[in-house]
Amino acid sequence: MLRRTPRRKPRSRRRWHERAITQARDCGLLGADILGSGRRLEVKIKQGAGAFVCGEETALIHSIEGQRGMPRPRPPYPVTRGLFGRPTVINNVETMANLPGLFRMGPEAFAALGTAGSKGTKVFALSGQISRTGLVEVAMGEPLRRIVEEIGGGVPEGHVFKAVQIGGPSGGCLPGPQLDIPVDYESLKTVGAMVGSGGLVVMDERACMVDVARYFMDFIQREGCGKCIPCREGTRQLLAILDSLGRGRRREEPAGALERFQGLISLERLARVIQDSSLCGLGQSARNPVLSTLRWFRAEYEAHAYDRRCPAKVCPELLLYEIEEDLCNGCTVCARKCPAEAIVGSRKSPHHIIAEKCRGCGSCLTACPSGAIKVS
Amino acid sequence: MQVTINNRPAEAREGETILELARREGHAIPTLCHMKGLLPSGACRICVVEVEGQKGLLPACSHPVQDGMVIQTHSARAVETRKTLVELLLANHPDDCLYCVRSGTCELQDLARAYGVRRRRWPAGLRHHSLDVSSPALVRDPDKCILCGKCVRACEEVMGVAAIDFTHGGSWTVIAPAYGGDLNRSPCIGCGQCIVVCPTGALRERSQLDRVCAALADPELTVVIQHAPAVSVSIAEELDLPGGQDFNPQLVAALRLLGFEYVFDTGFSADLTIMEEAAELVRRIKLGGPLPMFTSCSPGWVRWVEQARPELLPNLSTCKSPQQMMGAVIKSWFAQRKNLDPAKIFSVSVMPCTAKKAEAGRPEHAREGRADVDAVLTVRELARLIRQRGIHIQELKPEHADLPLGMRSTAGRLFGGTGGVMEAALRTAWILLTGEDSPPLRVAALHGQDGVKFATIEAGGVKLQVAVANGLRHAQTLLGEIAAGKHPELQFVEVMTCPGGCVGGGGQPIHKDGEHALERRQERINALHRIDDEGMLRRSHRNWAVNELYREFLGEPLSEKSHELLHVHRTPVLDEEDALV
């Protein structure tokens, strides 16, 4: 299971930034009279505390102004009324980093790269179950397959590709057959994903897509600003529905099963309301991790909801742990490791797991020296 | 601009929002976070409408109308979205309507009814937070909070206090004072403006109704009540009667029916305040300061000065507020006259204000360990009591308050609206300064609901420069100007904490549509002005009952006895390290 509660770590990169600024000033690129042009340009670094929503442009403005990082309605857009009420242009660092190349190549040559709607190149951060991780720059419109298989070298030996999560926390998950899609703004949107931050996380057969959706939804419902109802309350409910899908019989209240079926049915309606009515991009795209997995991996959702089965064997409560009598030599290690005291048996004779007590933590599986624990 | 709204053509104005257009055209769009006169916050999303050619729904409160727009305020998609939003709010809300003080005036309840919410659809339930009962003025119940943010904006943008704000993030967001603390450890001044804008029962006054009812049932106690000038012009609204009328004589009758043995008028002690305050002003002018002198009848303002600007305390009049003057006189002179043991008097006041609850509990307002005022009710609490007894106030025969403490001039009644204290004080200061009793009765420059109003009055070689601050935030603006040396000759400043003065107080009736708050305040002010215009006795110093009090008991304004009963020494409430503002 993917670990929850991502910790915020605002790492200080201030030193590098300051050095770069000093260098630029020394070269005459910053200051009152840059390159003798009579124009003035200053660069100031303002460090945030790392809240995801503070990347949204109006929240960013509030944050810089010293207010709580909460978005506000647009219009007025920042170009009309932005930082301290002044017209403001907001750009990503990568956009800025494109400028030297653009000037060097000239606009035509730059625009020749990429597709009609998405020009130039894009840097992706390849990670996950893939042979070569790291940053890669490709022309817009490259097929996703090329990035994953050729550049990244595909999933490691002995594993099977399952999905690629693209676009950061509010991006979407795409299955193998969708890998031929060109990577550009428009195409990705049609399949429920987005270019977003340029994150590319590759997953193999060991990943459970309900779990993946749950992980991202947990992140989103924590990292929103809490201002608007659909995002604040809606993502909490989306998470609760996803949580209920991973719940075993033991922790379920009588009405639980019905609730799970209803939850699955309501997921799409709720996701649409959140998208339709949220104030900022965070809420408007919060549905992607859920709807894209639901769209491409529906069978896996249904296995969770109707059969209480996690095909990838990830959701602990849905796993059935058993001891194969033939393989068990009665060493008692598993019984001592089990936190739920769910394993019984006497020394040197086969042990048994009491299914009602088992929490599915997997301690016995790692503890057993004879490989007698069977999971299904 | 030509637009189409709900299939009808309409003419839109430049820069107008969809909400403004729709309301003007008579199409009702619900809102929860909208506050007229402030920039749209766009938080609640209840106002979303469908506009042709737009991907998502648009928030009507903030989106400007564009030429040719085709708007549907109640398309199936918009309605389903609103209903889902209400369901989402209710999923995280206690099922408390039957026990809730706002049942019937709650905007969330209204929406749930209008949009037909019939069941709990969503699995995650209420996220519980603890009740904050630390403030003597109000109770905060974050469980019922829907995070519309109106209280935060009222506190910061309307009042300039900023005691509460959004804290934590994501679905864990709550509104709370800094560091998740309690209100009594925050800069909250108890004004109650947050209560009046809150659409739900998440903010409410700290009710003292139970104590009053217990006192009324106690045969040992003589229960007396005073009611403030701004109460009789607003209570009708809380009883679902038309606003803008004075129900003073009927209110007196109702209070007697409720069992109060003596009914007094805070207008009496307002006159008394004027006597003391005008004398204090004249003394300061003659002895050279400190000037300008600020009024001290508004407890929220006093509290704010104590904690935020303690260096101004010497400029604050030492007079108690009319509520506390009345309290002190009841348990001294009145008790003496009636031969009552002050310990056996239970003194109640009805105020348009929540800060008065806190004021009554302050140590300087008690003598020999006994509070001068034992319980303070807001207009809303009194209306609850009246409704409980099935009293129809409009059908009661008019009655007069008990004498002498029910006697007031119409100047005393003016206290209820912005500029009123100043007008009343000028009438009396005039005779003290010029020796002539021919003051200007109405000073037009002090009327209206502007933030800061100035007037200069000259006669007989005397020149008085005065100002009126209508609301605490405007008082802060004025203080800034004074500090910058813009008003070197200013002598006397009236400050009302709440917008419009007491008529806009935090204990006043709550209306579901905050849209007309300004007009409602004006209606109440107009009613007070009418009383003054039609009054025979328009000067505090001509109130015979007040003069009798001086003759029999106090001696003269600023006498030793007056100081003991009617004035206070002011000290900052916090030391400097502790100062929260």
Ligand SMILES: Cc1cc2nc3c(=O)[nH]c(=O)nc-3n(C[C@H](O)[C@H](O)[C@H](O)COP(=O)(O)O)c2cc1C
């Ligand atoms: C929830 C949210 C988080 C965002 N985070 C970032 C971020 O971390 N970095 C960033 O450059 N842009 C972020 N954005 C996008 C920015 O708001 C902005 O649109 C973008 O930086 C514009 O620059 P560009 O046009 O150069 O891409 C975020 C947007 C949203 C809605």
Ligand code: SF4
């Ligand atoms: S969508 Fe989420 S993050 Fe954006 S304003 Fe609403 S609550 Fe805040």
Ligand code: SF4
């Ligand atoms: S706040 Fe409104 S909805 Fe909530 S319990 Fe009170 S009346 Fe009911």
Ligand code: SF4
């Ligand atoms: S009572 Fe007044 S000061 Fe206190 S939180 Fe409410 S608005 Fe702010």
Ligand code: SF4
């Ligand atoms: S306490 Fe009331 S006014 Fe304040 S955010 Fe909550 S619901 Fe809105």
